[in-house]
Amino acid sequence: MLNVFRKVFLGTSPAAESCIIENEDKIELWYNSLTYTLSAECDVPILIHNRYLGYRLYVTLIDFEAEFPKQGIKANEPVIKYQCSIIFEDLALNNKRIAGRRMSTYIGSSSHFLRALANNKLDEFGYELFESGEKYANLLINCFTLADAENFKKAVININPNIQNRTLYFGLPSLGRFYATRNKRAESTEIVFFTTTLHIDAWGQLSNPNHLLFRGYMGNQRFGERLPVNFGIE
Numbered sequence: 001m002l003n004v005f006r007k008v009f010l011g012t013s014p015a016a017e018s019c020i021i022e023n024e025d026k027i028e029l030w031y032n033s034l035t036y037t038l039s040a041e042c043d044v045p046i047l048i049h050n051r052y053l054g055y056r057l058y059v060t061l062i063d064f065e066a067e068f069p070k071q072g073i074k075a076n077e078p079v080i081k082y083q084c085s086i087i088f089e090d091l092a093l094n095n096k097r098i099a100g101r102r103m104s105t106y107i108g109s110s111s112h113f114l115r116a117l118a119n120n121k122l123d124e125f126g127y128e129l130f131e132s133g134e135k136y137a138n139l140l141i142n143c144f145t146l147a148d149a150e151n152f153k154k155a156v157i158n159i160n161p162n163i164q165n166r167t168l169y170f171g172l173p174s175l176g177r178f179y180a181t182r183n184k185r186a187e188s189t190e191i192v193f194f195t196t197t198l199h200i201d202a203w204g205q206l207s208n209p210n211h212l213l214f215r216g217y218m219g220n221q222r223f224g225e226r227l228p229v230n231f232g233i234e
Contacts, residue, residue, distance in 0.1 A: 001029045001073070005040055008066045008078055009223055010048070015105060016224025018052035036068040038078070045087075048223060053102055054092025057226065060085045067170055079169050080222075081210060088228045105225050106232050108182050110218040113189075115204035115232075118153040120146055126183040131159060143178065152199040152207060161196065169194075169213060180218075187217035203229045 002024065010016040021027075027042045041061060048057040062083040069078070092098040106112055116125040129143050145156040159176050166173035169192070177192045192213040199207040206212060213219070 001031055001038065002027075004038060004073055005029055005066075008038070008080055009040070009064070011220060011222035011224040013221070013225055015050060015052040015101070016222060018050060019224045020049045020051070022047040022049055031073055033072075036070060036072060038066040038068070038073060040064040049091075050224065052098075053105065053225070053227070054090065054095060054098040056089040056091055057223070058087040058089070059223065065170065077215070079213065079215070081170055086226065102227060102231065105221075106227055108187075108217065109221055109225070109227075110189075110214050111204045111227070111229075112232070113180060113182075113218065114200050114206065117144065117155055117198075118146075118200040118204065128181050128184070130179040130181070130188075131177075149199060152201055155198040155200060157193055157196045157198070159193075167192070172210070174213070189218040190215040191218075203233065205229060 005027070006021065006024075010019050010021075023044065023046065026044050027040055027046065029038065029040050031038050041064070045058040045060050048055075048059060050057065062085075064080070064082040064084075066078040066080045112125070113122075113127060116122050116127060122129070143158060145158060147154045147156070157176075159178060161175035166175070168174075172194055174192045174194055175196065177190055180189045180191055181187070192215065193211065194213070195208075195211040198211060201207065
């Protein structure tokens, strides 16, 4: 279970593979074979040394679950949900090489996407959105309607919810999905939504992270590629 936890918690990217969990003996794990769910908790902050991105992370884990397909715990691409707080210790101040790695990790991430959305710059930042493989003629107008809300940007999703075929994730029915690519790259992200209205703060964070599920490129970025919440903001 610890080997599986490392993979789903940290990810499988070069950044993730560089990570060392310094106190993994403190982590408690259990697997529910009826719901195919791996859960984790830790009474102390989980210490992660990310050598690739030059950070030490102190992760206070409030909740963590990885839901696997019916093939069980050895299946690929589980759906994860978690709540946590993270303190970052910068171990690579003024290191230009690592600064480049951090920026490369940030560009195309879910935070980058949500900030582009909140600032009405999806097209400018190179994002294209698809529904069932069909490209939108007018990306932002057809997909989202933006409005100001108190301390947030409100984005209303203009995709008709799929009432007939709702997939359950952790018992919560999805309303629909769309697909995002950036700069015509092969990597794509499936974005599943559980609400038709999103609230995005100034940092590019959702008021309720469980309202969206990222699968594919953005979804595969786990704790091994986490950056401080204010990264990229002057």
